[in-house]
Amino acid sequence: MNETEMGYMGVVIAVLGGAIRVGTPFLFVSLGECLTEKSGRINLGLEGNLIMGAMSGYGVAYLSGSAWLGVLVAGIAGMLLGLIHGLLCQQPRVNDIAVGIAMMLFGTGLAFYLGKAFIQPVAPRLPALALGSWSDSSVLRAALDINVLFIVGLILAPAMAWFFRNAKWGLIVRTVGESRDAALAMGLNVNRVRLYATMAGGFLAGVGGSFLSLYYPGSWNEGLSSGQGLMAVALVIFARWNPIYCLYASLVFGGAAALGPALQSVGITGGYYLFNAAPYVLTLAVMILTSSSKQRFAGMPGELSNR
Amino acid sequence: MSKDKINLSRRNLLKGITAAGAASVMGGFGMSTAWAAPKSVNMGFIYVGPRDDYGYNQSHFEGKSAVAKLDWVKAFDEENVPETIEVVKTMESMINLNGAQVLFPTSFGYFDPFILKTAAKYPQVMFLHCGGLWDASKHPKNVGSYFGYIDEPVYLSGVIAGHMSKTGKLGYIAAIPIPQVLRNINSFTLGARSVNPKITTHVVFTGGWSNPVKEAEAANSMADQGIDVLTCHVDSPKVVVQTAEKRGIMCCGYHTDQSVLAPKGFLTGAEWNWSKVYSDYAEMIKTGKTIPNLVRGGLKEGIVKSSPYGKVVTAKAKVHADKIRKQFMDGSMVVYKGPLKDNTGKIVIPAGKQHTQTDIALESMNWLVEGVIGTTKS
Numbered sequence: 001m002n003e004t005e006m007g008y009m010g011v012v013i014a015v016l017g018g019a020i021r022v023g024t025p026f027l028f029v030s031l032g033e034c035l036t037e038k039s040g041r042i043n044l045g046l047e048g049n050l051i052m053g054a055m056s057g058y059g060v061a062y063l064s065g066s067a068w069l070g071v072l073v074a075g076i077a078g079m080l081l082g083l084i085h086g087l088l089c090q091q092p093r094v095n096d097i098a099v100g101i102a103m104m105l106f107g108t109g110l111a112f113y114l115g116k117a118f119i120q121p122v123a124p125r126l127p128a129l130a131l132g133s134w135s136d137s138s139v140l141r142a143a144l145d146i147n148v149l150f151i152v153g154l155i156l157a158p159a160m161a162w163f164f165r166n167a168k169w170g171l172i173v174r175t176v177g178e179s180r181d182a183a184l185a186m187g188l189n190v191n192r193v194r195l196y197a198t199m200a201g202g203f204l205a206g207v208g209g210s211f212l213s214l215y216y217p218g219s220w221n222e223g224l225s226s227g228q229g230l231m232a233v234a235l236v237i238f239a240r241w242n243p244i245y246c247l248y249a250s251l252v253f254g255g256a257a258a259l260g261p262a263l264q265s266v267g268i269t270g271g272y273y274l275f276n277a278a279p280y281v282l283t284l285a286v287m288i289l290t291s292s293s294k295q296r297f298a299g300m301p302g303e304l305s306n307r
Numbered sequence: 308m309s310k311d312k313i314n315l316s317r318r319n320l321l322k323g324i325t326a327a328g329a330a331s332v333m334g335g336f337g338m339s340t341a342w343a344a345p346k347s348v349n350m351g352f353i354y355v356g357p358r359d360d361y362g363y364n365q366s367h368f369e370g371k372s373a374v375a376k377l378d379w380v381k382a383f384d385e386e387n388v389p390e391t392i393e394v395v396k397t398m399e400s401m402i403n404l405n406g407a408q409v410l411f412p413t414s415f416g417y418f419d420p421f422i423l424k425t426a427a428k429y430p431q432v433m434f435l436h437c438g439g440l441w442d443a444s445k446h447p448k449n450v451g452s453y454f455g456y457i458d459e460p461v462y463l464s465g466v467i468a469g470h471m472s473k474t475g476k477l478g479y480i481a482a483i484p485i486p487q488v489l490r491n492i493n494s495f496t497l498g499a500r501s502v503n504p505k506i507t508t509h510v511v512f513t514g515g516w517s518n519p520v521k522e523a524e525a526a527n528s529m530a531d532q533g534i535d536v537l538t539c540h541v542d543s544p545k546v547v548v549q550t551a552e553k554r555g556i557m558c559c560g561y562h563t564d565q566s567v568l569a570p571k572g573f574l575t576g577a578e579w580n581w582s583k584v585y586s587d588y589a590e591m592i593k594t595g596k597t598i599p600n601l602v603r604g605g606l607k608e609g610i611v612k613s614s615p616y617g618k619v620v621t622a623k624a625k626v627h628a629d630k631i632r633k634q635f636m637d638g639s640m641v642v643y644k645g646p647l648k649d650n651t652g653k654i655v656i657p658a659g660k661q662h663t664q665t666d667i668a669l670e671s672m673n674w675l676v677e678g679v680i681g682t683t684k685s
Contacts, residue, residue: 014528139531223517261525264511269682
C-alpha cells in the first residue's frame with residue numbers, strides 16, 4: 001500500500017481511529033449516566049460536568065504540569081457537580097430533570113467563567129500508548145495511538161456490568177432504581193444511594209471532559225463540547241442501560257462523527273451535512289425500531305418510568 | 308412621527324425624540340455629515356467568541372487593545388455575543404450606557420437583521436460591520452462595512468506551501484462554503500499552483516465556525532491521506548495547527564500568529580491587522596472627517612499581513628514569496644485573471660479578462676478553482 005495514497009482504506013482507518021478518539025468522552029459520560037440512572041435518577045446535567053471537567057482538567061494540568069493530576073481534578077469537579085445535583089434532588093417535590101438542566105447551565109457557565117485564563121496557554125497532554133509501533137505505516141501508527149483513558153473505559157464497561165449483576169453494592173443500586181418501596185422495605189437509604197450514584201456518575205463525566213481538553217482535540221475553548229454530554233445521556237437509552245452496550249454505542253457514535261471529515265478528505269465532497277448527521281439518524285432509527293407503546297424499554301430502571 | 312398621540316409608548320416617544328434630535332443636529336445626512344470633534348471617541352466592539360481564541364475574535368481584540376491605548380479613545384467590548392437578539396441588547400447597552408458613537412459588531416451574522424434594525428433606531432450612531440455586506444442602495448447611511456483582502460497573504464501562504472510540499476497535496480479545513488471562504492481556498496490553491504501546477508488542495512467543510520472535534524478529525528484524516536501542508540478557515544485555528552504539528556506535517560496559520568503552537572511545522576500565515584483599521588477610524592472621528600461607508604484594503608493598505616516565516620521555510624521559497632509580496636504592494640499583482648477554470652472544468656474567467664482585488668464580482672464567488680478537490684454544494 002502506498003504510504004501517501006491511503007484512499008478508501010484511509011476512510012476505514014479514520015473511522016476506526018475516530019471511534020476510539022471521538023468515542024472515549026461518550027463512553028465515560030454514558031457509563032456515568034448509566035450508573036446514575038440505574039439508581040433511579042436522571043442527571044441531564046452531565047454536559048455541564050463534561051465541560052467543567054474539561055476546563056478544570058486543562059487548567060490544573062497547565063498550572064501543575066501534570067496531565068494526570070488534571071484528570072483527577074476533572075473527576076473531582078464532576079463529582080462536586082454531581083453532589084449538588086444529588087442534594088437538590090433529594091429535597092421534597094424536586095424534579096431531577098429540571099435540576100439537571102439547571103446544573104448543565106450552571107456547569108457550562110462556571111466553566112466558561114473560570115476558563116477565561118486557560119484558552120491561550122498550552123497544557124501538557126495525556127500520553128498515548130503507541131500500539132501501532134510495529135507498523136511501517138504512519139497512518140496506522142496514528143490511528144493506533146491509544147490513550148490510556150480509553151483502555152480504562154474499555155475495562156470499566158464490563159466491570160460495571162459485573163458490578164450491577166454480581167456485587168452487593170450493584171444490587172443495592174439496582175434495587176433502589178427498580179423500586180423505591182422495595183428498597184425502603186429492605187432498610188436501604190434510597191437518597192444516600194442515589195446521591196453516591198450521582199456523584200460517581202459525575203466523576204466519570206468529569207474524566208470524560210478531561211479527555212477532550214487534555215488529549216483529543218486537546219485544548220480548552222468554549223466550543224470544545226458540541227453537545228457530547230447531552231448525546232451521551234441519550235446514548236444510555238440507546239444502550240438500554242447496559243454498560244457493555246454503552247461501550248458499543250460510544251464507538252459507533254465516535255466512528256460516525258469521523259465519517260464526514262474522512263469522506264471529504266478522500267474527495268467524496270457532497271452531502272457532508274448529511275454525513276455529519278449520521279449519528280442522529282442512526283439514533284432515531286434504532287429508537288423507532290425498538291420502541292413499543294405497550295411496555296417500557298427492557299432494562300429501564302422501574303423508578304425512571306413511574307413518575 | 309408622533310401624529311397618533313394617544314398610544315405612544317415610552318419607547319417610541321424616546322425613539323422619536325432621539326431621531327428628531329439627531330436629524331436636527333445632522334441635517335438628516337447620516338454618516339456623511341462631519342462630526343463636531345468630540346472630547347473622547349467612544350468605540351464599542353462585539354465579538355461572537357472569546358477574546359483570546361488564537362483566531363478571528365482575538366484579531367479584533369488586538370485591534371481594540373491598540374485603539375484603547377490612545378488616551379482620547381474610550382474602547383469597550385463584549386465577547387461571546389451570539390448572532391441572535393442578544394447582540395441587539397449588547398449594542399443598545401453600549402449606546403445607552405457607554406455612550407458609544409461607533410460600534411464594531413464583528414461577526415458576519417450580526418448584520419442582517421440585527422445591525423440593520425438597530426441602526427434605523429439609532430441614526431446618530433455608526434455601525435461598522437466587518438464583512439462585505441453594506442449596499443448603498445438598500446442599507447441605512449449610518450451603517451458601513453470594512454474588510455481586508457486577506458486572500459493576498461493567503462496567496463503568499465499558498466506560494467510557500469507550494470514550495471514546501473513534498474507530496475503535492477495540500478489540505479484546507481473550512482467552516483462553510485461562503486464567498487469569503489471560497490476566495491481564500493482559491494487564492495491559496497492558485498498561489499501553490501503558481502509554483503507547481505500539479506498541486507491539489509483537498510477541502511473539508513466542517514459545517515460550523517467552531518467545531519474542535521470535527522476540525523481535529525479532518526486534520527487527522529487529511530494527514531492519513533498524505534496531505535503534508537494544512538491550513539484552515541475556522542474561528543480558531545488552534546486545534547488544526549496543533550493537530551498538524553502532532554502528526555508531523557506542516558501548516559499555515561490564519562487570523563492571528565499561531566507560530567508558537569507549531570514550532571516545527573509552522574510555515575507562515577495570513578493575519579488581520581485591525582489595529583491599523585481601528586486607529587484610522589478613531590482618527591477620522593476625532594478630526595471630524597467623513598467616515599466612508601466602505602473601507603477595503605489588502606497588504607498595500609496594511610489591513611492584512613503575513614505571519615513571520617517558520618524555521619523550516621527554505622530561502623528559495625522566501626525569495627519567491629517576497630517577490631510576489633512586492634507586486635501586491637505596488638498594485639501590479641492580479642490573482643484572478645483569465646483564462647481560469649473551476650474544478651468542474653467550466654471557464655469562470657475568460658482569457659483576457661481580469662478581476663482586480665477591489666472588483667465586487669469577486670465577492671460573490673461561488674466556485675472552486677481547478678486543482679481544488681471539493682465542492683461548494685452541501
